Amino acid sequence: MMTDSAEVARSILDDQAPTTRCRILATAERFFREIGYQKTTVSDIAKSLGMSPANVYRFFESKKAINEAVVASVIKDIEGLIAAIADVPSLSAADRVAGIVRALHHDCVERCRANPRIHEMVEAAMTESWGVCEHHVARISAVLTRVVREGVLGGEFDTKDPEVAALCVQASIIRYCNPMLVSLYPNVPGPPLDDMISFIISGLRGASR
Amino acid sequence: MMTDSAEVARSILDDQAPTTRCRILATAERFFREIGYQKTTVSDIAKSLGMSPANVYRFFESKKAINEAVVASVIKDIEGLIAAIADVPSLSAADRVAGIVRALHHDCVERCRANPRIHEMVEAAMTESWGVCEHHVARISAVLTRVVREGVLGGEFDTKDPEVAALCVQASIIRYCNPMLVSLYPNVPGPPLDDMISFIISGLRGASR
Structure with a gap:
């Protein structure tokens, strides 16, 4: 998995964590609504948000x-x-x-x-x-x-x-x-x-x- | 499908039809119990009874x-x-x-x-x-x-x-x-x-x- 430590630090340190969490969820829900939760990957969600998958995993430990x-x-x-x-x-x-x-x-x-x-x-x-x-x-x-x-x-x-x-x-x-x-x-x-x-x-x- | 017309005639004409129907069902149920209804074929049932599949189809129009x-x-x-x-x-x-x-x-x-x-x-x-x-x-x-x-x-x-x-x-x-x-x-x-x-x-x- 690619990580972008500057991006991670930005998300964690600038008090945007709750916002980032919400953005991940809103994006995931949109994918789930459109193509279903089984076909949606963490990469899809990350890419759509301009994040790395590793950063998504900072907020949610798994797809589950x-x-x-x-x-x-x-x-x-x-x-x-x-x-x-x-x-x-x-x-x-x-x-x-x-x-x-x-x-x-x-x-x-x-x-x-x-x-x-x-x-x-x-x-x-x-x-x-x-x-x-x-x-x-x-x-x-x-x-x-x-x-x-x-x-x-x-x-x-x-x-x-x-x-x-x-x-x-x-x-x-x-x-x-x-x-x-x-x-x-x-x-x-x-x-x-x-x-x-x-x-x-x-x-x-x-x-x- | 192989047919054995003598066998069919025997089953139909000698008043054994209800018995044959019951034997087919009993054999099917045994297969269904052992390997499940989805894996059981009409050929399995017929073979086990010494019948042709075509004869089974004289009694039941389909596997369903x-x-x-x-x-x-x-x-x-x-x-x-x-x-x-x-x-x-x-x-x-x-x-x-x-x-x-x-x-x-x-x-x-x-x-x-x-x-x-x-x-x-x-x-x-x-x-x-x-x-x-x-x-x-x-x-x-x-x-x-x-x-x-x-x-x-x-x-x-x-x-x-x-x-x-x-x-x-x-x-x-x-x-x-x-x-x-x-x-x-x-x-x-x-x-x-x-x-x-x-x-x-x-x-x-x-x-x-």
Whole structure:
């Protein structure tokens, strides 16, 4: 690998590291969107930025680290959105669960439609259990657990263990929110999402009755 | 292709056709179990039976038709089992739904463990929507719809549309009963099956409350 030590020093020493990191990620995401993450090389990214590959490796230890960071950036918005829905004080817990499920479904379907190569990448990340996806799933669990717990405290839901109930909600929506199933089963018969949401809300209203 | 018209005539004319069909299927299943359906050729099957490939094609118009017939035979037992569970008069509708879900899960996990190559084949059949699998999923829906309808009539369940409710149950158990997810996610955190079943039964007890 060619290195350009002046260039490296410039990037590291002039407090531009966060900016350079962002530029690498933005460039990687553009390549991933256009030709797919598997065909994109670190050289492509470096060349497009006028950097050496070695300099890219100062910021990301491997191509895999770039992949994970791009996926993290792609799924950051939906995580923010569902956390915001969980926090709307005027909505019932049931409406917040419904809103979170709809947001997750819309995010997945819309990415599949508008950015198929990025969707493929998120699908691989989920299927191969990249660390970034394990955290993503855990954060969704945490948000759902919080809303379920508030629903129990408010008398809306009746479930012994909000954490387990949140996992049940997640398992119930795989067909609508898992990238692989969303791209595999677009035309397979299944209940409309609204019916599925009603079913889930009933499930939360009382496992112990 | 070599044909042996005497052999063909013997198979067709002496009323042995059903037997020959069964022998072809049994031999195909043995090959599929040992080397996988993709590596098995019609010639392998024919040779093992002392037949010509052309004679095999008298009974199955293509390799795909053999594949579908083997999958149909592999999933026949579980279909019989869930229909039998649906018919146990001493069980509540909730216990019958629970029994059906447990049976579907056990069947899928056990095949994955004991017969990985057959599991792979069923997985491909599901993923690629072979006709045989569409019928299988429809038959599971029909059995679940029947039990849910009986549960509504008996006052156990409260749901406007038993058919949609049955689809909701099926969507909820994908993680436990879909061959692809069972092999992909053996160690991914999710609710224990018993908790998932309680959640589903709650869902059936009333979407309209």
